Structure formats: structure tokens, C-alpha cells
Amino acid sequence: MTPAEPSAVLLRLCDASGCRAAGATALAGALAAGLEGLTSGGPPPRLKPVGCLRLCSRGPLLAVDRDGISTLYGGLSPAQMPALLALACGRGEPAPIRSAALAGHVVDHRQPFFALQRPLVLETCGCVDPTDLDDALAHGAYRQLQRLLATATPAQVRAEVRRSGLRGRGGAGYPTGLKWETVALQPPGPRLVVANGDEGDPGAFMDRSILEGDPHRLIEGLAIAAYAVGARQGYIYVRAEYPLAIARLRRALDQVRDRGLLAGTGAGSFAFTPELRVGAGAYVCGEETALLASIAGGRGIPRQRPPFPAQEGLGGCPTLINNIETLAALPALLRMGGDAHAAIGPPTCPGTKVFSISGAVVHTGLVEVPMGTSLRTVVLTMAGGVPDGTGSDGGIKAVQTGGPSGGCLPASLLDTGIDYDVLRVLGSSLGSGGLVVLDHRCAMPELARQFMAFCAGESCGKCVPCRAGTVQLADLLDQLVQGRASAADLERLVQLAEVVQRTSLCGLGQTAPNPLFSTLRHFRGDYLERLQPLAPWQS
């Protein structure tokens, strides 16, 4: 966190969706009223709305920066604002600011949840005012874009990203540099870039936090990608369920357009015009071909690949589609250089990853850690494990990763370092970065049923195995959960799930059985105990 200039007190209020839900708006009102009534001399404290301050479970969060020291408060109510302001502006008593009335609300920012974070994507999220371009510029926004436009050719930018080892953060983990190269090396003609912000996995809120906290970072990343692949036009696709992110992004886009920040002359003249596209409530639009159909104004339905969007995308043009987090990682990556980025985390999967932690843990919220950090570090050391959990695994039964296309890892695998390849081998997937922690009250068949029902509801209805198969699978899991299924039914369930996985058209159907398969693999007992007992003549 950047400390404010000495003597001026800065109040950074988390104004992201999570803290708003916890009452940040009322807090902002009370603070503004309190500041108006302030009569003491000296520079008046400044209230600054910022993006996610990470520890969502203690929201609404307020950071008070004074004399170079930052104190974080959580769970404040409007009634406590006068006491807080008196402390924040009071003369004499130096920071850290504490008082009996607020003691229980001070959040220790030396605890592992904060101390083990390695913010790159989120480096300015929580410091910068997401509605203020000048503040973003003061924090370094668009500096990398301007530098690259002036000094590097598109091929050099691509080479740098290739060297960095960055892999797509949307879930598949495809090498970003390779994808860029594929788009850039298509036959001459127009190209397009698209930022995929259709973050739909239950328990995932990384992209939302980036968009709400630091929209200019995404726009800069997208412009860099556009420059690198030779695109002059681009789209940012955000799901309609993120109204605050959309509003802030829209404002940010207007700001950069008015200032002409996305253009430059130098190694190559460049002018980039991104547009915002808002989804219409379909999970499947996170799939890239469905996303393109939706941007084009059609029904959000996937089509068979190949041809891949990198070959034939919007209007038949080569189209680069990157996830929000991938693009937002670029400014920091290019500032430190590809080699320095490649040195973070495991060599096959370098960089940092943002995770959103929810479920049965003490601390829920947003963390950014190096790839390869163990699950144990993230969900036990940082997030604190299950409240009142005991034992070496902190009461954790499993960690759900990757949403409806991912799976569950049992507590025995907590020492696994998180990266795309390792999790895939273990039958789960990293997905976009949602981690839902499950305690021993969670029955795995019910979890699998929940996710299957989700996929059945979100199937687009185009291909038969996904449309009709997920419905049948959800019903079979219903029966199993209710104890009305036999061993033969379980076998049938697996058979059908294999066919759905093998024959479905797009990733939604192909991965819909993953939660079922991974829970069957690691928690078979949970399933067997639900089966109907065999009749005497069957045994």
C-alpha cells in the first residue's frame, strides 16, 4: 500500500461490490458528513473511494493512512465515524491509531492473509481511485503502453510476453505469447482483440475486483495486446451481473477516449478504440466462440472449433481473446520484463495468480500469490482454515477449484502447489481462480448435484449430449442424494457422464462431469453410503 504524503490524512474506503454489500455506502455518507463538520486546522483528511482491500469477510473496510502508516479497520458502522475521524485527525497522538471504541475493528495487516500476498495484477487495486484517471496516471497507468509504443515493435512486445511464460488466466492456461503469435501471424487483414470478463464460476470474483478496483489497468493491458497483434479495434465483454464494474469501465473508457491515451506514434503509429459489450446473463458466453456470437449480437451459442477465434473470429477476422486477469497482468509484467516475470513461481507456469477465497474459512476475500503456492498456504495459513477447525488440516474436508468445470481436492492434497498442470493431473482444474473451501458438513454427492444442476441450467441447448445429458445426470444425482439409487444407477451415471464429456460441443458440456468425477475419485465413500442397500437376492 502506498502511504500518503506526510501530515495529510487519507481515508481509503473500499468501494467495491463486496464492501458495498456490507454497508460501505452508508459509511461513505457518514464520513463525508463528518468531514464537512470538521473544524480543526491543518490539511483536511481526504476521503478516497478505492477498489478491493482484499479481506471481504471484515467489510466494510477502511484504511487510514497517516504519517506514512496505514491502519486498516473492518466492520465499522456509520455511528463509529465521528470517533474514527476524531482519531484520524486528532493532534498529538501519533499513529497507529487506536482507541477503545475502535479497538475491535483494527485489522492486523501483518497477518499472513496480507503478508504473504504478492500483488502484481492488484498492485494498485485498493490504492487508486477507480473513477479518477489522473489518480490512475499518478500510479503509473498507461506508462508501459506509452513506453512500448515509443520504443518497441509489436514483434518485440510479443517476444517479451512469450519469454515471460504468462499463461491464460481464464482457466485453460494456454500460453499467452503463443496465442498472440497465432493471431499476429495470420494473413494480412484486420484483427480484433477481446477481453473476456464473463466471469461466471460460482465463487469467482477476481475479474470483478480488477474491473471495479483498477479499470485502467485492464484497458492498458488490452491496448498493449492490440498493439502486439496489430489490432485497431477491440471489445471488453463484461457480464451484466457486474453493474458497478460496467459503470466504472464505461467511465474509464470515456476518460481515455477524451484524453487520446490509446494512440501513439513511434515504432508504429497506433490508434486503438475499445468498446464495451455487456452480456445478457448466460454462463456459456465465457466460452470464446459463444462470447463472439454474443458480441456480434446473436444468441450466445458456441460453435465447433477449429477454426479457432485466433484464425477466424469476429466477422471472420483473426480475434485474440484474453481473460481480464491475463490482460491486467501485462503492465506489471512488461515493466519488470519477461525474464523477471518468468522467475516468479514454477518455470512451467510462472507469475502470480489472483484467487477469490470463499466458503468455510475464517478470512474470505481476494489474494494474489505466486503460482505454485501450496493450497495449504492459501486456505489454511492465509485464509485461516475452517472457523474453530481442528487437526492438521484445520477442519478442511476439500477445496473446490475451478467452479462447475473444476473439481474437489481432498484435504490430503493440501500440500499441492497450485498450477494448471498439477491440478489437471489430480482430476480438478485451476479454472479462473475461485477457491471454495468445504468443511466436513459438506456431502460431496450434493455438491456434485449442485454443479450438475448449474450446468443443466446454463447449457445453451445447442448440442444434444449437453442439453439432454446434463438434465439426466442432474436427475440421477438427485436420486442418488435422496438414497433412491442403486449401484447399477451409479454405474449408469458414470457411463452417461463419460459420453457427455466426450461428445459435447464446447467446454461447458465437456467439463460438466468434472465435479462428479473428481468427487467420485477422492470421496467415493460419500457416494457408496448413499446407495440403496442390495436386496437379499442381489448379494
Next chain:
Amino acid sequence: MAVVTLHVDGMAVAVPAGAPLLQALTAAGVTLPTLCHHPRLSPVAACRLCLVELEGAPRPVPACVTAAAEGQRLATDTPALRQGRRLIVELLFAEGNHPCAVCVADGDCELQDAAQRVGMDRVTVPYRHPPRQVDASHPLFLLDHHRCILCSRCVRVCDEIEGAHVWAMAERGGRTRLIAGLDQPWGAVDSCTSCGKCVAVCPTGALVTREDVPLSPWPGP
């Protein structure tokens, strides 16, 4: 025109480069059941019955949209493909209401043919018996949603050939249904030219000519 050679179940065949694999299958004398495919319409790869195994590909590929390339090796009749095809046809029978014995399309139905082709002697997934509607508002034709398998041939023929855009899909997943106009009764859709192309391409008895159906005469608008 470049010609490529590839192997279908071990048999070498030559087809134009980039032609859909279905053409190579035909050249090899292999016919697979297809339901969404129609030679005059754009392919959508939705029914997944023409999936074949392509050496080197991570999963089966639909022959209707995959381009033929030099040296490809295809397998069209493996146990996994057979199991998948049969289960997909079963899913279709269970998803709608398909009582062949009393259907106007009995004996002239591609779904029925597909069932015979994949050896579907019974349906092993539970029938869902969905409550669906019949749209008898058009003076010449009839739409029976019970028999619709959502192959979208009618949508495409009306869009790509007739240019009237009468048909579309509404909702999603298991609730997906065919709609006329802006979800209106078919007879109330002004853009319909009553050309009958949708009826001609319908693989089942979902879209039929009224005179084929033992039904009281059209009551008029």
C-alpha cells in the same frame, strides 16, 4: 483444386482439400446417422452423431464440419463411438415425446432411422414426458413441439434459403424451444411466406403439412 488422401477405417480415399470429412466417409462407403446436418444448409455440429475419431485429436470430431486434410486417419466405428451414438439417440427419445406408432412421420423419420441404425432396441435413460404444445395456427402446416429435436434445420433453411427468418430458438438448456416470429403463433407471423421449406427439411414429424394429419379443418383466423 488440391486433392488430399486420407484413410477412413483403413480405406484410402481422395477428396478435395478442406471438404468436410462427411464427404470422405461417403467416398469410403461409410454412412453415419446425421440429424442436424443437411447438405444444402450451413453445418452446426449440434447432434453429435457424426463424431469420428481422428488420429492425433484429443477428442472425437464431428465429420460434418471438420475439414479433410492430407494423411488423416479416421475411425468411424469404435466401441466408444457406438456407445456415444446410441446414448445420444436415446437422450433425444427421452427428451421429447416420440410415440412412433401414432406419429405422422412413422416410416419417414430420420430420428427413427437413426435409432434403427444405432441399434436402439430400448431407451435406457428415463423418459421425461415433457408437457409441450402443438401450434396449429398456420393454415397449411402444423408444428408439434413434442416431436421437435431442436436440430435447427428449419431455422437455417428459413434464414439461409428462404430469407424469411421466421424461426428461432428461445430459452436454453432443457427448456430450449423453437419459436416462430417473436414467440408468436406461427399463423400470426407475417414474415412467413408459407413456402414449406421448413416442413421439407424437418427430420421428424415436428413440422408437417396439415393435409397429412387426420385433423379437423383449419378453423380460419
